[in-house]
Amino acid sequence: xxxxxxxxxxxxxxxxxxxxxxxxxxxxxxxxxxxxxxxxxxxxxxxxxxxxxxxxxxxxxxxxxxxxxxxxxxxxxxxxxxxxxxxxxxxxxxxxxxxxxxxxxxxxxxxxxxxxxxxxxxxxxxxxxxxxxxxxxxxxxxxxxxxxxxxxxxxxxxxxxxxxxxxxxxxxxxxxxxxxxxxxxxxxxxxxxxxxxxxxxxxxxxxxxxxxxx
Numbered sequence: 756x757x758x759x760x761x762x763x764x765x766x767x768x769x770x771x772x773x774x775x776x777x778x779x780x781x782x783x784x785x786x787x788x789x790x791x792x793x794x795x796x797x798x799x800x801x802x803x804x805x806x807x808x809x810x811x812x813x814x815x816x817x818x819x820x821x822x823x824x825x826x827x828x829x830x831x832x833x834x835x836x837x838x839x840x841x842x843x844x845x846x847x848x849x850x851x852x853x854x855x856x857x858x859x860x861x862x863x864x865x866x867x868x869x870x871x872x873x874x875x876x877x878x879x880x881x882x883x884x885x886x887x888x889x890x891x892x893x894x895x896x897x898x899x900x901x902x903x904x905x906x907x908x909x910x911x912x913x914x915x916x917x918x919x920x921x922x923x924x925x926x927x928x929x930x931x932x933x934x935x936x937x938x939x940x941x942x943x944x945x946x947x948x949x950x951x952x953x954x955x956x957x958x959x960x961x962x963x964x965x966x967x968x969x
Contacts, residue, residue, distance in 0.1 A: 780861035785868040803830030808875025811924040816847035818927035899937035
């Protein structure tokens with residue numbers, strides 16, 4: 756936009772990041788599911804459709820019996836029911852957990868004891884040009900994240916050392932390896948979580964409003 760229209764004023768891009776202060780919620784996903792700390796708990800937040808790559812969870816659960824996976828979503832009920840049926844058919848239904856959304860201010864503490872997170876977006880529409888909100892929520896909770904190679908989320912994860920990229924998520928051996936890599940190499944720069952909080956992201960907007968108010 757700046758180059759095309761020779762725009763002279765400063766543009767500030769606001770990322771849709773989670774609120775990280777003022778939440779007193781004691782609700783925690785691991786405790787709610789009563790999953791022992793010795794088991795790995797993975798999580799996915801957001802809309803649930805085939806284009807979000809959640810089909811990969813079932814073969815992963817078949818491949819690794821030390822993994823539980825939680826989908827926190829109010830998405831497509833037919834799709835979620837199909838996942839439940841597939842989990843039952845393959846004998847992993849006790850380790851697939853599908854739960855409704857929690858309030859936005861409770862998201863970060865709710866998932867904070869998870870071991871890894873997924874964002875396996877297919878390449879369509881604007882997915883090449885976004886870092887999904889869920890990735891920011893995973894970051895705020897300190898969770899290593901495995902992502903598909905859509906352009907911006909891949910770059911964000913690699914540049915900030917907050918996870919790993921998986922090219923073929925339906926291959927459970929490769930996905931398992933990516934999860935282990937993400938956990939072993941998770942090393943976000945100092946201050947990264949704070950800079951991608953809603954409080955930090957919206958601060959320049961408030962300052963601009965105040966500076967231009969009469």
